[in-house]
Amino acid sequence: MKKNFFRSFWKFFSSINLAIILIIVIVIVSIIGTLIPQQLPETEYIHKYGAFSKIIIFLNLNNLYHSFLFIFLITFFSLNIVVCTINRLIPSFKILSSSRIILNEEEKKNFPLKYEFKLKGDFKEKISKIIDVLKKHNYKLKSVEKGENIYFYAQKGILGRFGADIVHLSILLILIGGIIGGIKGYKEHVTILEGGTIKVPHENFYLRVDDFTTEYYPTGHVKDWKSTLTIIENGEEKITKTIEVNHPLTYKGVRFYQSSYGWDWRRALLTINVKERDSQNLVTRVKVRVGEKFSIPNKGLDIYAEAFVPDFVIGEGGQIFSRSNQPNNPAVLLEGRENNKIKFHIWIFAKFPDTHFSSQMDYKFELIDFEAPEYTGIQITKDPGVIFVWIGCTLVMLGLLSSFYIFHRRIWVSLKKSRDFTLVWIGGTSKKGRNQFEKEFKRIVDKLKQGE
Amino acid sequence: MSEKDLILITFIIYGISTILYFLYSFKRKSLVGRLATVVLFIGLLFHTISLIIRSISAGHLPFSNMFESLSFLTWITVVAYLIIELIYKLKTAGGFVLLIILGLMAVISSPLIPKEISPLVPALQSHWLTLHVSVTLIGEAFLAIAFVTSILYLIQERKFRSGKKSRLSATPEELDNISYRCIAIGFSIFTLGALIFGMIWAYQAWGSYWSWDPKETWTLITWFIYALYLHTRIVMGWKGRRSAYIAILGFLSALFTYFGVNYLISGLHSYT
Numbered sequence A: 001m002k003k004n005f006f007r008s009f010w011k012f013f014s015s016i017n018l019a020i021i022l023i024i025v026i027v028i029v030s031i032i033g034t035l036i037p038q039q040l041p042e043t044e045y046i047h048k049y050g051a052f053s054k055i056i057i058f059l060n061l062n063n064l065y066h067s068f069l070f071i072f073l074i075t076f077f078s079l080n081i082v083v084c085t086i087n088r089l090i091p092s093f094k095i096l097s098s099s100r101i102i103l104n105e106e107e108k109k110n111f112p113l114k115y116e117f118k119l120k121g122d123f124k125e126k127i128s129k130i131i132d133v134l135k136k137h138n139y140k141l142k143s144v145e146k147g148e149n150i151y152f153y154a155q156k157g158i159l160g161r162f163g164a165d166i167v168h169l170s171i172l173l174i175l176i177g178g179i180i181g182g183i184k185g186y187k188e189h190v191t192i193l194e195g196g197t198i199k200v201p202h203e204n205f206y207l208r209v210d211d212f213t214t215e216y217y218p219t220g221h222v223k224d225w226k227s228t229l230t231i232i233e234n235g236e237e238k239i240t241k242t243i244e245v246n247h248p249l250t251y252k253g254v255r256f257y258q259s260s261y262g263w264d265w266r267r268a269l270l271t272i273n274v275k276e277r278d279s280q281n282l283v284t285r286v287k288v289r290v291g292e293k294f295s296i297p298n299k300g301l302d303i304y305a306e307a308f309v310p311d312f313v314i315g316e317g318g319q320i321f322s323r324s325n326q327p328n329n330p331a332v333l334l335e336g337r338e339n340n341k342i343k344f345h346i347w348i349f350a351k352f353p354d355t356h357f358s359s360q361m362d363y364k365f366e367l368i369d370f371e372a373p374e375y376t377g378i379q380i381t382k383d384p385g386v387i388f389v390w391i392g393c394t395l396v397m398l399g400l401l402s403s404f405y406i407f408h409r410r411i412w413v414s415l416k417k418s419r420d421f422t423l424v425w426i427g428g429t430s431k432k433g434r435n436q437f438e439k440e441f442k443r444i445v446d447k448l449k450q451g452e
Numbered sequence B: 001m002s003e004k005d006l007i008l009i010t011f012i013i014y015g016i017s018t019i020l021y022f023l024y025s026f027k028r029k030s031l032v033g034r035l036a037t038v039v040l041f042i043g044l045l046f047h048t049i050s051l052i053i054r055s056i057s058a059g060h061l062p063f064s065n066m067f068e069s070l071s072f073l074t075w076i077t078v079v080a081y082l083i084i085e086l087i088y089k090l091k092t093a094g095g096f097v098l099l100i101i102l103g104l105m106a107v108i109s110s111p112l113i114p115k116e117i118s119p120l121v122p123a124l125q126s127h128w129l130t131l132h133v134s135v136t137l138i139g140e141a142f143l144a145i146a147f148v149t150s151i152l153y154l155i156q157e158r159k160f161r162s163g164k165k166s167r168l169s170a171t172p173e174e175l176d177n178i179s180y181r182c183i184a185i186g187f188s189i190f191t192l193g194a195l196i197f198g199m200i201w202a203y204q205a206w207g208s209y210w211s212w213d214p215k216e217t218w219t220l221i222t223w224f225i226y227a228l229y230l231h232t233r234i235v236m237g238w239k240g241r242r243s244a245y246i247a248i249l250g251f252l253s254a255l256f257t258y259f260g261v262n263y264l265i266s267g268l269h270s271y272t
């Protein structure tokens, strides 16, 4: 029973038809995954796809590449590769280890390429000539003597025979690297103000940001972001490096990437002009932090800077939010209180100083400047599987090159000594690249016959 | 001469070469054939100068936007074709390859593709990116030639089957074999450039070598289609028509990865 199960398992997974079907299904499923946006909140799917969203969420098509369906396909694919490779490797090794030097007549008959001819002259000389010619063509030789006769077995390009297997096993290695990374690795995103220190998640050391700068092209476009980072472990500064996009810092297998930047607007310092409404005379200029208040002298009026958004927009439902973290449309919400009674509640826009939302006020407020502490966004990753991925990639290339450009060629020669001549039999086979091998084989035979 | 003039001159010379190649295909005068190749070389020379000028004035190799990478793709496809022509003496495919070249040149010259030199955003300032894009495009050039020879195969095979005499000199078997050879070269280079260098670059720039971004996924899809081509051919012995269809599908998928994904699906790669 067990044996039967194993046998049908093996048979199922050794089928190349299965490989073809799996490749086609994986392609189709992957295409679906690029058409449905991935990993959005569920509400967005309901909004976008209506009734279909149930199917999408049930089949996990919204997180397709980590879904049961996809993992199932990849597992089958991997098993397919393992079984196929073992099935191919066994005969390959058998061929290599059991290739006999002396062939019988039956075996000789089956060669696609073979010649038989007589050579005059010294027998010993013929032997060294054959060795010479085959060595010149980069063949590795083995020989046996039997009585008066001598037999050769020559081959080259063994790697070519294993090219496809190297490719297949390397694909598995890359998958294994991916799995190790998925299980043991992590990816965190932190934001740190200049001068700030954090404990690195999952690790026993600390990260300090000494400096953060943005460089610009003369055109005003961002050229680069740079953060100078220091790793602190056991109270000691271990390493300091300035990272930028494409140039991360690595410490004990943990990598620190420059990934974003921004301002901590919740702690913005605002400069506000207070003017009399009608005469536009400047009453006072104040600096106030978000969340704090200022007063207008001698009036008993307190004004709270309730909130600040860098990129003010009003949503469909009337709610106010910041479209981005960039100061594209900065606005501050001011709340005026007199004897703890709210008098007004207005948004003031830096770019539109004349917008009035309330006419019950005696004053006009202008947001003339705003500054906030800058922070740098650092991505912290660790991936212990990545080394397998790089080894796998290297081997995939080696395997491809061997499979496409190295051909396993084998040649057998027998020399039989007669009274006044030598009888030569030579036969050869090549896995792939028949035409080129035929040419080489003819050249070898011609060289052997030369001088006759 | 400005870069724009050079591109226009290249376009015209390629056009002349196309006409000569087709003349050769139908009349088979060896002088015309030789002339076609010489003219193509001259066009390539102008094209090369335009790329050099671009690189110097931009201060980086020409791979950072659609205009630059398309121009390079066109250039490398001409180079790849000339190599294949030299090895396989395959002049009859020349005119058809050049039709694709002319199509690409038309796209490059059209106002659809902005030609300004744009400053590199931080993520694009990387040698791995340069390697990634250039090697991928070299691979795609060979896949493009396999695409053309596969289409030619279908045309020739139909003619042979119906017993009509074809004016093209290549036999279906030759075309089928050249398609396979080009895919073997193209697939290897594409694997190195698109997948491996792409993964290394992503790892340097974003901290993960694979994130199932649509462009990455489509690259993998293209790669799988060519794997399908190789396996049906090597293991199941498919040749000829069915192989040609897969080769055509593979290149269409590569084209979609290159153009379609940018315009139809958005993702991390959308700025290239």
Ligand code: HEM
Residues within 6 Å of the ligand: A014, A015, A016, A019, A077, A080, A081, A084, A088, A164, A167, A168, A171, A400, A403, A404, B224, B227, B230, B231, B234, B235
């Ligand atoms: C996408 C994943 C795969 C890639 C990239 C790949 C790659 C290759 C390559 C490059 C070759 C050599 C082709 C040639 O010499 O022209 C090959 C051959 C082969 N592959 Fe795959 N392979 C993949 C998946 C599979 C799977 C799942 C199987 C399982 C059945 C398989 C079975 C074979 C076999 C039996 C050969 C024949 C080798 C020969 O006879 O020379 N491959 N593969």
